Amino acid sequence: MSDAAVPDPDAAAAPSWAEAALAACLLATDPAGLGGAWLRARPGPLRDRWLALLRDLLPAGLPLRRLPPNAPDSRLLGGLDLGATLRRGRPVVERGVLAETDGGVLLLAMAERMEPGAAARIAAVLDTGTVVLERDGLARRLPARLAVVALDEGLEDERPPAALTERLALPVALDGVQGPLDAPPYDSAAVGAARALLPQVQAAPGVTEALCKAAVQLGIASLRPPLMALRAARALAALEGRLAVTPADASRAAALVLSPRGVPMAAPSAEPEAEPPEDRPDPEDPGEEETDEAARRALEESVVAAARAAIPAGLLAALSPFATPRGAGSAGRSGQPRRAANRGQPIGTAPGELRPGARVSLVETLRAAAPWQPLRRQASPGPGLKLRKEDVRLVRFRQRTETTAIFAVDASGSSALHRLAEAKGAVELLLADCYARRDRVAVIAFRGTAATLLLPPTTSLTRAKRGLAGLPGGGATPISAGLDAATLLAAAERRAGRTPLVVLLTDGRANIARDGTADRARAADDAAESARRLRATGTASLLVDTAPRPQPAAARLAAEMAARYVPLPHAGAAALSRTVRATMAPS
Incomplete structure (x- = not known):
């Protein structure tokens, strides 16, 4: 395999215009086969240039429609043409935007805000190439073989529905693009010739196996990505004027389609080489089967290496340990x-x-x-x-509804000042974008024999800093008091129409009972009872184990709360803030 087939790891750390332009060429070559592109970019000249490039590469007169966010089903799928029906006195069908885009490309504006139902309906059309219209007393099946370009303008924790992005072969990131904005690698004439040649392009069975193995190595469970990578490899071969897919085509397709979707898992440990049998053929004259097997293994290794090399080096460090894939139509942290x-x-x-x-x-x-x-x-x-x-x-x-994150912080003991500093930093980080996301943050500290509301629910960063300036620390650990106070505040927030989330920072070792007496056994029972009360309210919760080592008591308390348990003995404010964001995002 040539050096160009394996992307440089350092170059993969930031998107390049050359890769984005190649994705546009591939999509213009096989629009319906590739499903479309997930274009992650803010509105601006760069995104407009990519869309203009795609339009120039597509055949003249090809339908190109734009669907605004939250479009009704009558516009998406079609339905009864009210004016024509009233004029003619009989039902007249009006085609929706999906049927109107048959053979073309549909642009989804602000795809990160798309509702789950709309995403499911578009996904069904991408799967079948048909719009099933059953509404307004009508029953029709309309052809709709099209490609979708999802325009994603979301922030770092906002994504379009997974049901939609799973069907779009080409993830394209334009934010942070580096390098000159050169002309695309193929012009419209070359793309048009590739479209005519594409039905004749064939791929050997070994290419399919290599792409599937690369998907497994990247932790991709779905079968769609390797199949879409195969379509991309065939399109690459057609753009080069070839009738057969080469290993270089497969490697480039894996880097474009598979790498953005997966995280490489640990490589398997090398097994000791078995002793060769006595009747092993002469290595200078290998048999046909051994030659085919060696070629197959070389192809698989080159495709996997190319896919892994295209993954940014800092991707693993940026992932939260409890981050879950965004659900379709998820509304971020703007509440349920x-x-x-x-x-x-x-x-x-x-x-x-x-x-x-x-x-x-x-x-x-x-x-x-x-x-x-x-x-x-x-x-x-x-x-x-x-x-x-x-x-x-x-x-x-x-x-x-607005979302309120209630931090219940264990302020007892010698480590209290460190944990309160983490809570303060996390609160400030969460409030930094609360205006855009309508979040509220509250802080409860429990120590001694009681819990204190240090910061009522607020969206004011100035007020939060002032309220958190002099947090007390030291004393015993009344976990039940902290949980009871968090439960009452969560109920008040729910009555006010907001969605509460309780974040409990503690090591789980309670030593003060609900009546204020120092009794570890009763304190543990009271804490478990308070945890069950919180669980009964249906409040989402997160328990951060702040002990130097994960504690069984904290894990048991999290189970009683039905909370996510996060052992973060060395959590900083940024790590805690990322974990809370992941928990606040509905799955």
């Missing part, structure tokens, strides 16, 4: 969604009765009534639209 009567974000319509305060969707009401007009005019002749109460459609709303 809840249904609201007439406030918040519209999420569609539903049949309902007219009542004070209800908001009627006039268009959807007319849409529901339109198919029945011929029958109703026969039963009740006369001009005008015939409406009935079952036609009424009311607008549904959903509100995003």
Whole structure:
């Protein structure tokens, strides 16, 4: 394999324009086959240039549509054309944006805010190439073979729905792009010739096996990435004018498709070489089977090496030990969604009765009534639209609740000052972006025989610093008092319409009972009872074991709370803040 086939590890630390431009060439060569691209970039000239490059490489006249965030199903899938139906007196189908983009590319604006239902419907269309329309009394199947470009403008912990990104072969990161913005490696004429040649390009079975092995080595459980990498390898071969996929094509495809999706696992330990049998063939004249096996192993090793080399060196260190993949349509740390009567974000319509305060969707009401007009005019002749109460459609709303992180900090003992400093730093880091994410933070310190609310729920960084300036430390450990105070504050926040999260920092070794007496056995029982009370409220919780070594008592307390247990004996403010962010993100 040539040196160009294996990316340089240092160069992989930051995205390059050459890789982004190559991804655009591949997508223009095989749009529907590759599924699309996950374009992670803020709005700006760089993103506009990549999109313009993709448009120039695509065939002239190819459908290119843009879908705004939170588009209704009537726009996404289609439905009843209300105006035409009322004019003609019979149901008329209106195609949605997915069917309109058949054979083209769909741009999803602000894909990180896409709702789970919309992502699932787009994913189904990418899988089948068909829009199944079953609404408004209609049943249709419309062709929709298309590619999707998910425009991801989210912050570091925001992602588009996993159901969508899993089906997009090409992750493209433009933020932090280094190097000159050179012309793409292939022009529109070369891409057009590659599209014509692509159906004839073949890949040997060894290439598929090598890509699957690379996916396993990177910890990728899904079968889609290696299959998409195979499509990318065939497109690379077509761009070079070849009818067969080479090892270099497979290596480049693995670096583009597989590397951004996985984390390399530890390499298996080398096994001692077995003694060769006496009848081993002469190494200078290897048999055909041995030659094929050696070639297969060389191909697998080169593809795995290329995929691993393309992973940024600092990726492992940046991962939180408890970070989970973002769920589809996740709302970050903006709180859990809840249904609201007439406030918040519209999420569609539903049949309902007219009542004070209800908001009627006039268009959807007319849409529901339109198919029945011929029958109703026969039963009740006369001009005008015939409406009935079952036609009424009311607008549904959903509100995003604010999130409150309640830090319950063990301020007892000689290590209290160190742990309180960590809590203070974590609070300040979380508040740094609270205005954009509507987070609130509160701090409860427990020591001696009681718990004290040091910082009421706030979004003010100045107030937080002032409240945290002189935290007391030392004394006994009344864990039950701290948990009871956190439970009461969480209940108050929930009544105020916010979503609470309790973060308990302790070593779990309680020595003060609820009545203030020094009794370790009773203190442990009281702490377990308080933990079960917190669990009964359904409050999400996180227990950070601050002991120099992980303690069984803290693990048992976390189990009673139904909390995530994080042993971080040397946690700094940044590590604690990342862990809290991961916990606050709904899975």
